[in-house]
Amino acid sequence: MPKSLIAMTSITYAMKAKRMLNNKGLYCEIVRTPKNLGSGCGYCLSVTKEPAEIIRLLEQNGIPHKNILSRAQD
């Protein structure tokens, strides 16, 4: 299944997002930001659902995020 990466501001917010999405029955994994896509020690949410929908849920729940990075390889 194709996955998208959404960059998060911190591991804590990534965990919070994962918990929220999992509670809604949505698949989500926390992965390190690939070095070709970001600088520093970032974390991303790897999601299968349409990333715009995930972003909407993050914002609805007051969870800060950065940008959608890419559609990752399986």
Place this chain on the structure above:
Amino acid sequence: MINFDNSATTFPKPASVRNAVSLAVGRFGGNPGRGGHKLSREAAEQVYITREKAAALFSADVENVAFTANCTYALNMAIKGILQYGGHTVISSLEHNSAARPVANLAQYRGVTYSIAKADEDDDKTIENFKSLIKEDTKCIICTAGSNVTGQITPYKRLAKLCNERGIAFICDCAQASGVIDITLDDGIDFICTSGHKGLYGPAGTGLLITNGKFPLSTIIEGGTGATSAELEQTPFLPERLESGTVNTPGIMGLGRGIDFVRQKGTKRIREHEQMLCSVLTNALKKHGNITVYRSEKASYLPIVSFNIGSYHSAAVTEYLGRRGFALRGGLQCSALAHHTLGTLETGVVRFSPSAFNTGQQVNMLIAEIDKIAAGRVSL
């Protein structure tokens, strides 16, 4: 040794706490939030689980829960983070050195001024005392929820309301109150500072700084946070902003189990059990005309009883009791202000502080030894 010095740190700990520490050291050895590999992610997950538990216990958002080394660190971070290089604060006359010394240091070196409000037995008077000392440049009130010397509970909810009305921060030392009373951010407190190793039954080396996020904190420690690593400026968001350096995963995992223990038993049940033990002791102490118990009918107390026997120095009493197998704390309990208020700077007090694990039988054994001292059957 029977531990009646649980206000210093609870011992024994629940078996689940010991097991969690062992599990952390044996299995969750990665550095949480510091890598993309499985070891790091698994450790981060464990830290996050405890963060969630603490957030639920104190009615906080999970990101507003920061782990610290102990309550002293939490208080220093909150006090110095708010006051920084100026302004005024009002502290209570019952403050532990963990709050009083940072304030005194800021006054000596950073141009901060402070006033000490007498914590009266009468809550109305206490509130008036604080109110009368608030000035135009007052940035915060710092007050313990309950004294670590006598256990006297302060009107912290009313102080929180007062601070909210005046638009100043309320920093509350909850080291003794956590785990025995339901104290949360819903009480209006802006910064809950607490230890993890006392009433929350976590391991030593754990503490919490919990905020409602209304007042941004400047930092007193900066460094690697696992976030915003490309910037020289400290990470701006919580909790990473306040958690520079590798966190104490074994301690935090143990603390998570300690919080589980408290929630399963219930603070009300724990408090009632400990208060019952305090009542048994207090009633026995009152039978002796030469024992002073530092409690007033007008005030309410956490499960702590402080007393002195005759003219004995408190340290002589606790030394004797120690030889008889009982751990109680004598001296000043790191709270010079409280002893100044009590008038016990010379002798200190003997402090009895039970935990959920103490029994009535243990208290009766202690009473038998205290009876000997009070009746003059042993000389110290």
